[in-house]
Amino acid sequence: MLILTCPCCGVTAEETEFAAGGEAHVKRFGPGASDEEFRDYIFARENPKGVHFERWRHANGCGKWFHAARCTITLEVFGTYSAQTTTPPKAICAAITAKRPGWTWRDFA
Amino acid sequence: MPEPMNAPISAPISALPGARFDGLAHIEEAGLQGMITLRGDLASKPVKAAVTAATGAKLPALRQGTQGKSGMALWMSPDELLLLCPYGEVGAVLDKVNAALGDAPALAVNVSDARALFSVSGLGAREVLGKLCPVDLSPEAFTPGMIRRTRMAQIAAAFWMEPDQSFRVICFRSVAAYAFDLLKDAARPGASVGVY
Ligand SMILES: [Zn+2]
Numbered sequence: 001m002l003i004l005t006c007p008c009c010g011v012t013a014e015e016t017e018f019a020a021g022g023e024a025h026v027k028r029f030g031p032g033a034s035d036e037e038f039r040d041y042i043f044a045r046e047n048p049k050g051v052h053f054e055r056w057r058h059a060n061g062c063g064k065w066f067h068a069a070r071c072t073i074t075l076e077v078f079g080t081y082s083a084q085t086t087t088p089p090k091a092i093c094a095a096i097t098a099k100r101p102g103w104t105w106r107d108f109a
Numbered sequence: 110m111p112e113p114m115n116a117p118i119s120a121p122i123s124a125l126p127g128a129r130f131d132g133l134a135h136i137e138e139a140g141l142q143g144m145i146t147l148r149g150d151l152a153s154k155p156v157k158a159a160v161t162a163a164t165g166a167k168l169p170a171l172r173q174g175t176q177g178k179s180g181m182a183l184w185m186s187p188d189e190l191l192l193l194c195p196y197g198e199v200g201a202v203l204d205k206v207n208a209a210l211g212d213a214p215a216l217a218v219n220v221s222d223a224r225a226l227f228s229v230s231g232l233g234a235r236e237v238l239g240k241l242c243p244v245d246l247s248p249e250a251f252t253p254g255m256i257r258r259t260r261m262a263q264i265a266a267a268f269w270m271e272p273d274q275s276f277r278v279i280c281f282r283s284v285a286a287y288a289f290d291l292l293k294d295a296a297r298p299g300a301s302v303g304v305y
Contacts, residue, residue, distance in 0.1 A: 008187050010171060013243045017260050060260035062186035 004056060007080045008064035021055035024067050025086060025106070049073060051096055051103045053088060056080075069096055121196065124225035124285035132296035133233030138289065139226040139277065141196035143180075145203060148189045149215025156190075159209035159217065163192045163202045174256045174269045183256045183269060191267075191279075196221060225285035229268075229292060230275030235305040238268060238276060240295040247305055262291050 002015040011017070023045050029037040046052065052072050057065045065083040069092050070076060078099060079092040088108060096103055103109065121141055128138040145163065149156045157168050166177030169190070174183040180194040180202070194202045199219050206217045229237055239246040241261045251257070256269035261280065264287060268278040280288045294300075 011257070013259065017243050060265045061258045063189075064186060 002070065002075050002077060004068055004077060005080050006058040006061060006064065007066050007082060008058065009062035011058070011061050013061070017058070017060045019057045019059035021057055021065065024053035024055050025088075025108075027086075046106060048105065051078075051100055051105050053105060053108075055083070071100070121222070124282045125289055128289050130289075130293045130296060132293070132298045133301055134229050134231040134237045134292075134296045136237075136289070136292045136296055137228045137230075138285075139228045142221060142224070142226045143194040143196045143199040143202065144219075144221045144224055144279075145192040145194070145199065145206060145217055146185075146189065146220045147192055147206065147215065147217045149210070149213060151188060151190065153213060153215075155210045155213035156215055159206045159215070160190065160192065162205040162209040163194060169256075172256055173254055175254075183267075185256075185258060185267070191220075192217075223282055224279050225282045225288065227278040227280075227288065227292060228275055229278060229296075230273070233296060233301065234274070234276055236302060237292060237295045238278070239305060240302070241291055242266070242268075261288065264288060 003012060004015060004018055005012040026041060028041050050071055050073055052070055054068050054070065055065060056068050066080050067083055068080045069078040069088060076099070078096045081089050081092055093108065123138060123141045125138045130136045147156065147159060151168060160166060160168050160182045164177035164180035164182050166175040166180065166182045169175040169182050169184040172184055174181055180192060183191040183193070185191050199221055203217060203219055210217065235246040242259045244257055244259050245251065251270060253270045253272045253274060256267060258267040264280055264284045266278055266280040266288065268276045270276055278288070
């Protein structure tokens with residue numbers, strides 16, 4: 001079971017207080033996107049074994065969306081951070097590197 | 110408890126009037142309670158003024174409630190408060206809130222009839238809620254004045270702790286009977302776990 005800390009209200013609880021919102025940092029291409037770009041936006045996901053970035057909502061709490069970086073093998077949570085960003089903050093990447101040296105995820109490392 | 114057939118349609122009635130249970134804790138439906146949801150920038154002057162106008166209380170800090178002369182203010186989310194006042198005064202209090210808000214981008218709504226309120230008191234109160242919610246309810250972790258929005262079995266709920274260490278639990282009125290049954294079941298005599 002995942003233990004998440006909501007960065008919006010500071011509550012730490014197990015995952016049943018939250019709702020999973022799928023993969024994080026999915027980029028939607030603008031008007032005039034190619035079929036391939038739109039296909040990838042809709043369907044292409046990482047599905048990694050290891051470091052992963054996801055969107056979560058504190059559904060049974062403050063109601064806010066946020067981001068979480070975690071390991072899909074161990075359920076270890078490296079950190080949670082604001083929903084108002086398109087890239088993981090440096091502190092989150094550093095926390096992952098400390099635990100999983102050499103990790104990569106899409107264009108992030 | 111069904112509503113009496115001859116009750117005038119205009120008479121306000123709470124979700125489960127008179128519902129109560131005595132077990133590991135004392136559980137009671139707390140009757141009609143005025144509740145106003147206030148959304149806006151909690152750091153802004155108009156919102157602070159609205160809280161004071163409605164309740165006489167200060168703006169509550171993160172996950173805290175504050176008591177004022179005429180009501181209570183409860184922190185619900187980074188941009189939402191719940192204001193408590195007597196049920197019969199909600200209209201007048203809402204007018205005060207809106208006057209204090211002025212043109213500020215904020216919203217105040219009477220949600221009194223959308224909710225049910227319970228009190229859970231007695232020595233087993235922490236344990237009863239602890240069985241139903243993923244919350245650390247030890248005396249070190251949860252203290253009077255705190256409020257927590259969470260999941261109570263299959264429904265969303267919120268509770269806060271009064272100075273006498275009893276809890277007030279709110280949920281949607283449509284699930285009041287389910288909430289009461291949950292609390293009753295968790296407080297059944299002989300079902301003590303003894304963690305708190
Ligand atoms: Zn939260």
